Amino acid sequence: MDDVIRPWEKVGSKEVGNFRIFNVRSDIRIHPRSGRQHDLYVIESVDWVNACAVTPDGKLVMVEQFRHGSETVEMEVPGGMMDREDTDPVETAVRELREETGYGGGEARLLGYMHGNSAIMNNRCHTVLVTGATLQHARQLDAGEDIRVHLVALEEVPRLVASGRVRHSIALAALHHFDLWRRGFITTGAA
């Protein structure tokens, strides 16, 4: 039997919910082996970015904030949504880093991307590395933000993650990219 995994043909799609920061869509698709129809809900969102910013003295810039999904205070890396007019995830990450933490400068480049959630979301989340980041600006928090900045020594990051202090799936995944870069598995144009 053919064991190559094939895409499922889409034979119908309609919007079924609009919730400002995301929409919900209902798709009808055909199972490639059984030929049967399945209907599936998909959450549509703009892309997101995360910034893994390192200072010249070897600290990772992290942020702590209350999160409304989990209803808990979480330790994460800075990040945010790409606005409709944003076309470059690196620029967006540098902007979010500056607004949330005041850090900037140095050199910024892409480490990789992930899907917001391949099963139920249609967006991507880009992991951006910023090296040589220093405190350069006043922070510009949105009215809906309340964020505390933490500097974490690079050698402490694996222990911090292992302790369970980082629980946002997207931050945990972005820090996987970052860890693989630190260990030489991911290389970028300028290292």
Add this chain to the structure above:
Amino acid sequence: MDDVIRPWEKVGSKEVGNFRIFNVRSDIRIHPRSGRQHDLYVIESVDWVNACAVTPDGKLVMVEQFRHGSETVEMEVPGGMMDREDTDPVETAVRELREETGYGGGEARLLGYMHGNSAIMNNRCHTVLVTGATLQHARQLDAGEDIRVHLVALEEVPRLVASGRVRHSIALAALHHFDLWRRGFITTGAA
């Protein structure tokens, strides 16, 4: 100024959408510094599990499947939803591993958990480690599943992730837990 991050008081909440595998809720909360009201959408879901299963000869059991959110074929670790009657994530992970791959046996325990997405979802995703897993059963795929099993040598996993082949945020995050266990940062009752 007080820089401790405080939870935001919830002063209202109502369900605004029901999409079978998730609901959407609208909450009203008070910003702890400004005192202003903000309304926020939250996606409610059951908890999820991921199984990082290792064979006696040092292979990680991975699955490849078409994903309806990203509309792409993805390489992930086995996993799934905890049904309403499921109370133990380890049991659920062992069941999903068996159904999707036929692998079982050995020893299973929790490595950690993450939030589905701390910003917009209310559920958790548990990372379960299974050691000594062997092919023991016939697979039992749901009508809506089409899954291919891959065995990946443990020393190849960081390269596979670094190559961008793993893009599901939840799988990327679960493999971060797994990598930290492999390197001794996460320890479990029986190692």
